Amino acid sequence: MMGLTRIGLAATLALIVSSLAPASAAQLVTDLSEHQVRIRSNFTGTQILLFGAVEVNNADERALDRDVVVVVTGPSRPVTVRRKERIAGIWINHDALTFPKVPGYYAVTSSRPLEVTADNALLQEKQIGVDNVNFGKPVAQSVDGSIETMSPGEERNFVKALIRNKKRDNLYINDPGGITFLGQTLFRANVDIPANVPVGLYTATVFLFHDGKVVDSISSPLYIDKSGLERFLYRFAHNDALLYGLIAVIGAAFAGWLGSAVMRQR
Amino acid sequence: MQIYLPIAELPVNVIMILAMGLVVGFLSGMFGVGGGFLMTPLLIFLGIPPAVAVGTQSTQVVASSVTGALAHWRNASIDFKMGGIMLVGGVFGSITGIYIFRLLTQIGQVDLMISVIYVIFLTIIGAMMLTESLRAIMAARSGKALPSNRGGQHSWIHGLPFKMRFRRSKLYTSVIPPIAIGYFVGMLSAIMGVGGGFIMVPAMIYLLRMPTSVVIGTSLFQIVFVSALTAVMHSVENQAVDAMLALLLVVGGVIGAQYGVRAATKLQGEQLRAMLAIIVLVMGLRLGWDLVTPPTDLYSITDVAPHS
Numbered sequence: 001m002m003g004l005t006r007i008g009l010a011a012t013l014a015l016i017v018s019s020l021a022p023a024s025a026a027q028l029v030t031d032l033s034e035h036q037v038r039i040r041s042n043f044t045g046t047q048i049l050l051f052g053a054v055e056v057n058n059a060d061e062r063a064l065d066r067d068v069v070v071v072v073t074g075p076s077r078p079v080t081v082r083r084k085e086r087i088a089g090i091w092i093n094h095d096a097l098t099f100p101k102v103p104g105y106y107a108v109t110s111s112r113p114l115e116v117t118a119d120n121a122l123l124q125e126k127q128i129g130v131d132n133v134n135f136g137k138p139v140a141q142s143v144d145g146s147i148e149t150m151s152p153g154e155e156r157n158f159v160k161a162l163i164r165n166k167k168r169d170n171l172y173i174n175d176p177g178g179i180t181f182l183g184q185t186l187f188r189a190n191v192d193i194p195a196n197v198p199v200g201l202y203t204a205t206v207f208l209f210h211d212g213k214v215v216d217s218i219s220s221p222l223y224i225d226k227s228g229l230e231r232f233l234y235r236f237a238h239n240d241a242l243l244y245g246l247i248a249v250i251g252a253a254f255a256g257w258l259g260s261a262v263m264r265q266r
Numbered sequence: 267m268q269i270y271l272p273i274a275e276l277p278v279n280v281i282m283i284l285a286m287g288l289v290v291g292f293l294s295g296m297f298g299v300g301g302g303f304l305m306t307p308l309l310i311f312l313g314i315p316p317a318v319a320v321g322t323q324s325t326q327v328v329a330s331s332v333t334g335a336l337a338h339w340r341n342a343s344i345d346f347k348m349g350g351i352m353l354v355g356g357v358f359g360s361i362t363g364i365y366i367f368r369l370l371t372q373i374g375q376v377d378l379m380i381s382v383i384y385v386i387f388l389t390i391i392g393a394m395m396l397t398e399s400l401r402a403i404m405a406a407r408s409g410k411a412l413p414s415n416r417g418g419q420h421s422w423i424h425g426l427p428f429k430m431r432f433r434r435s436k437l438y439t440s441v442i443p444p445i446a447i448g449y450f451v452g453m454l455s456a457i458m459g460v461g462g463g464f465i466m467v468p469a470m471i472y473l474l475r476m477p478t479s480v481v482i483g484t485s486l487f488q489i490v491f492v493s494a495l496t497a498v499m500h501s502v503e504n505q506a507v508d509a510m511l512a513l514l515l516v517v518g519g520v521i522g523a524q525y526g527v528r529a530a531t532k533l534q535g536e537q538l539r540a541m542l543a544i545i546v547l548v549m550g551l552r553l554g555w556d557l558v559t560p561p562t563d564l565y566s567i568t569d570v571a572p573h574s
Contacts, residue, residue, distance in 0.1 A: 030409045043270040044277050078570040090557045093374045161565030191345050237505050239382040245501030248509055249494045252325045256332025259520035
C-alpha cells in the first residue's frame with residue numbers, strides 16, 4: 001500500500017518537475033521521498049525512494065544510450081582495519097591500517113551494470129561503485145603501536161577487507177539494475193537504509209551518463225538523525241556525560257531498592 | 267518486538283533482553299551472585315560493542331547489589347569498617363581498570379583482553395565450583411560431614427603492618443590485604459563489567475579469615491559503591507552506558523531475582539551449585555573456543571572514536 005502511494009507520488013511529482021524544468025543544459029530532475037530519516041526507538045531500518053526524470057532534448061536521442069546511476073554516501077570517519085594473526089594458539093589482532101575518511105554508508109544503484117555504463121577511470125574519478133571509493137591515505141600500525149610501512153599489495157588486502165566487512169554489515173550496497181525506468185523519461189530507485197546506519201548528513205547524487213560520459217548530475221541532501229527519546233539519550237550521554245552517568249546509577253540504585261522493598265512485602 | 271538502543275546504536279529484541287535479564291536475575295537471586303559474569307559475555311555474543319556491554323552491565327550490578335546489600339543491612343551482617351577499607355582499594359582499582367580499558371580500546375585489543383580474562387575466570391571458577399559441589403553431593407550421600415576449611419592458624423598475612431581492629435568481623439589484622447583485594451576486584455569490575463563477588467567472597471573467607479556470616483553482606487556493600495563509580499566513569503570516559511539497555515536489564519534482573527530467591531529455598535543447594543558450575547564452565551569453554559578457532563574473517567573494522 002505504502003509502496004503504491006510512493007510510486008504514485010513519485011510519478012506525479014516527477015511529471016510536475018519535468019514539465020517545469022528548462023529544456024537547456026540540465027537534463028535531469030530528481031528528488032527523494034524523504035529528506036530526513038528519524039531514528040526512533042522502533043527503528044529497524046527503512047527504504048528511501050529516489051525518483052526523477054530525464055529530459056529528452058531531441059528526438060534523435062535514443063534512450064538506450066542513457067544510463068542513470070545513483071550514489072548515496074554517508075558521513076566519512078576514520079576507520080581502523082585490523083588483521084588477526086595466530087600467536088601462541090590464540091587469534092590476536094596484529095597489523096592495523098587506519099583510513100582517514102571512510103563513508104559510514106555507501107550505496108550505488110544503476111540502470112545497467114557499472115562495467116557497461118562507463119570506463120573504470122571515469123568511475124574511479126567520480127568515486128562511483130563500491131570498489132572506487134577513495135578512503136584517503138592510510139597509516140599502518142603494528143601490534144606494538146609502532147608506525148610501519150605496508151606494501152601496496154598488502155594495503156589492497158586491507159581495502160578489500162574493509163569493503164567486505166561493510167558489505168556484510170549491509171552498509172555498503174551494490175545494486176546493479178536497481179533503477180527502473182517507467183517509460184522513456186521517468187525512473188525510480190529504492191535505497192535500503194539498514195538499522196545500524198550511522199547518523200549524519202548524507203548525499204544522494206544522481207548521474208546521467210550518455211555514451212559513457214557524464215552529461216548531468218544532481219545532488220540532494222539526506223539527513224539521518226536520532227529522534228525523540230533516542231536523540232535525547234544520545235545527546236545527554238555525550239554532552240553531559242557525568243550527569244547522565246550519575247542519573248543512570250541513581251536510577252539503578254532506586255530500582256534495586258524497589259526490588260528489595262517488594263521482596264520484603266511478600 | 268525490536269527496540270533501537272541509542273548508545274549501542276543497534277536494534278535488539280526487547281523480549282530476548284528481558285528474558286536474559288530474568289534468567290540471569292533468577293540465577294543471581296538463587297545463588298547470591300551478581301550475575302555480571304554471565305550477562306556481559308551474553309551481551310557481547312548478541313553483538314553489543316564490548317565497551318557498551320561492560321559499561322551498561324555495571325549499572326545493572328548497582329541495582330542488584332543494592333537489593334542484596336539492603337537485605338544484609340537489615341540482618342546486620344555488614345562489616346562497614348572492613349567494607350570501607352576495601353572500598354578505598356576498590357576506588358583506585360576501578361580507576362586503574364577504566365584506564366586499562368581505554369588503552370586496550372585504542373590499541374584494538376579490548377575484545378581479546380575481555381575474552382581472555384573471562385576464559386580464565388569462568389573456567390577456573392566453574393571447575394572449582396563443580397568439584398566442590400560434587401564433593402558435597404558425595405559427602406551428603408555417604409552421610410559424612412565435610413571437614414571445615416577454616417582453621418585458626420596464623421598465616422603470613424598476620425605479620426603485615428598497619429593493623430586495625432574490626433569488631434564486627436572479630437579480627438585484628440593489617441589493612442593491606444583488604445585494600446589489595448579491593449583494588450584487584452575494582453580493576454576487574456571496570457574491565458569485565460562484574461561486581462566481583464565471586465572472587466571477593468572466597469578471598470575474604472580464605473585470606474582475610476572473616477566470619478562467613480558477614481562476608482556476603484560486606485562484599486555487596488563494597489560492590490554497590492565500586493560498581494556505581496565504574497558506571498559513572500564508563501559514561502564519562504567512554505560514553506558507554508546505554509540507559510535503554512540498562513533499563514531492560516534492571517527490570518528483568520529485579521523480577522528474576524525475586525523468583526530466584528524463592529526457588530532457592532525449595533531446591534537442593536548442591537545440585538543447584540553443580541548446575542551453575544556447569545553453566546559457568548560451558549560459557550568459559552565457549553569463549554575459549556572462539557579464541558583458538560580460526561575466525562571466519564581475519565580482518566575486522568572499528569570506527570576510530572572521535573576523541574582518541
